[in-house]
Amino acid sequence: MKKHNFSAGPCILPQEVLNESSQAIINFNNDNLSLIEISHRSTPFIKVIEEAKELVRELLKVPQEYSILFLQGGASLEFLMAPYNLLSINGKCGYINTGTWSKKAIKEAKMIGNTLVIADSSDKNHTYIPKNIEINEELDFVHYTSNNTIYGTQFKEYPKTNSILVCDMSSDIFSKRIDVSKFGLIYAGAQKNMGPAGTTLVIVKNSILGNTGREIPTMLDYNTHIKKESMFNTPPVFPIYVSMLTLRWLKNKGGVDYIEKTNNHKAQTLYDEIDRNPLFYGIVNKDDRSNMNVTFTLNNKDLESVFDSLCNKKGLNGIKGHRSVGGYRASLYNALPLESVEVLVKTMQDLEKNNK
Ligand SMILES: *Cc1c(COP(=O)(O)O)cnc(C)c1O
Numbered sequence: 452m453k454k455h456n457f458s459a460g461p462c463i464l465p466q467e468v469l470n471e472s473s474q475a476i477i478n479f480n481n482d483n484l485s486l487i488e489i490s491h492r493s494t495p496f497i498k499v500i501e502e503a504k505e506l507v508r509e510l511l512k513v514p515q516e517y518s519i520l521f522l523q524g525g526a527s528l529e530f531l532m533a534p535y536n537l538l539s540i541n542g543k544c545g546y547i548n549t550g551t552w553s554k555k556a557i558k559e560a561k562m563i564g565n566t567l568v569i570a571d572s573s574d575k576n577h578t579y580i581p582k583n584i585e586i587n588e589e590l591d592f593v594h595y596t597s598n599n600t601i602y603g604t605q606f607k608e609y610p611k612t613n614s615i616l617v618c619d620m621s622s623d624i625f626s627k628r629i630d631v632s633k634f635g636l637i638y639a640g641a642q643k644n645m646g647p648a649g650t651t652l653v654i655v656k657n658s659i660l661g662n663t664g665r666e667i668p669t670m671l672d673y674n675t676h677i678k679k680e681s682m683f684n685t686p687p688v689f690p691i692y693v694s695m696l697t698l699r700w701l702k703n704k705g706g707v708d709y710i711e712k713t714n715n716h717k718a719q720t721l722y723d724e725i726d727r728n729p730l731f732y733g734i735v736n737k738d739d740r741s742n743m744n745v746t747f748t749l750n751n752k753d754l755e756s757v758f759d760s761l762c763n764k765k766g767l768n769g770i771k772g773h774r775s776v777g778g779y780r781a782s783l784y785n786a787l788p789l790e791s792v793e794v795l796v797k798t799m800q801d802l803e804k805n806n807k
Pocket residue numbers: 460524525526527528552596598599600619620621622640641
């Protein structure tokens with residue numbers, strides 16, 4: 452049966468990318484060698500990582516004074532690396548707490564130095580995005596999470612600050628246009644919109660590095676990876692390759708402009724049904740709804756098992772809400788077709804018809 456994959460991450464990738472990458476495992480470039488058994492310093496692989504970098508630069512219009520890195524350790528290691536590289540010994544940094552991932556970032560920053568939480572949505576269980584944040588301090592940087600994968604909220608505007616802006620874009624990078632020049636540092640684990648788990652994309656403005664007065668362990672120092680072009684040690688060759696293919700796919704589709712329009716349309720289609728269908732309601736503040744992770748719940752919890760089995764029958768996969776939120780979460784990442792959203796909407800309508 453065809454599956455509709457709404458998984459929150461790792462998540463759906465384009466079918467043609469899966470086909471091509473599985474072929475590369477067996478026989479890459481018709482050289483009778485596998486991609487994962489050749490040297491990362493061989494010409495075929497250097498071509499892959501170079502193309503991946505070029506695609507990131509082109510798709511996100513990354514200015515020349517920014518470096519593009521493919522690292523390991525996930526977004527979770529960036530929680531530590533960002534403050535390590537940007538927080539000066541006597542300085543302070545500011546974090547916007549909009550949920551689980553922000554909280555984890557704050558925990559790591561506190562290990563490095565003086566960390567202020569400058570806005571916090573925990574008073575309403577992270578169902579909204581704090582706005583008009585007042586910053587009265589000199590801060591080395593301000594950190595936020597652009598899309599809250601678990602709660603289903605998303606920033607629609609960049610927080611206003613004169614400090615260096617740092618952003619965890621793990622779950623909405625490449626889903627819409629961004630202005631990279633507004634940021635000092637952007638990072639994202641690959642496994643939502645870019646590829647499989649195993650590599651982390653880092654986009655960093657070169658001039659903000661090396662100013663902390665801190666000694667940074669080699670592997671945690673962005674300058675190490677900039678100097679060695681993400682080849683200080685063996686890079687995760689397969690995740691980088693699959694990411695490259697996914698970015699190629701995105702470019703061929705029409706790039707970020709195109710995908711932003713389809714993503715808006717997919718999200719609108721589902722939110723319209725949530726708002727129309729009397730059996731369901733959306734969990735978060737309407738203005739702050741995420742286009743990537745749509746959270747919703749049933750008014751009558753007794754219908755949950757009925758809805759779950761309807762979804763099962765239709766091949767709808769991965770819509771159970773995060774254990775900390777409950778209800779449902781449909782993740783609508785780039786590779787998810789509109790058709791899958793339409794099947795979900797139809798299933799919600801079927802539930803309504805059956806329970807009149
Ligand atoms: C998934 C996710 C993470 C965790 O990424 P890892 O690569 O697993 O460390 C961090 N932040 C956000 C916003 C996420 O969605």
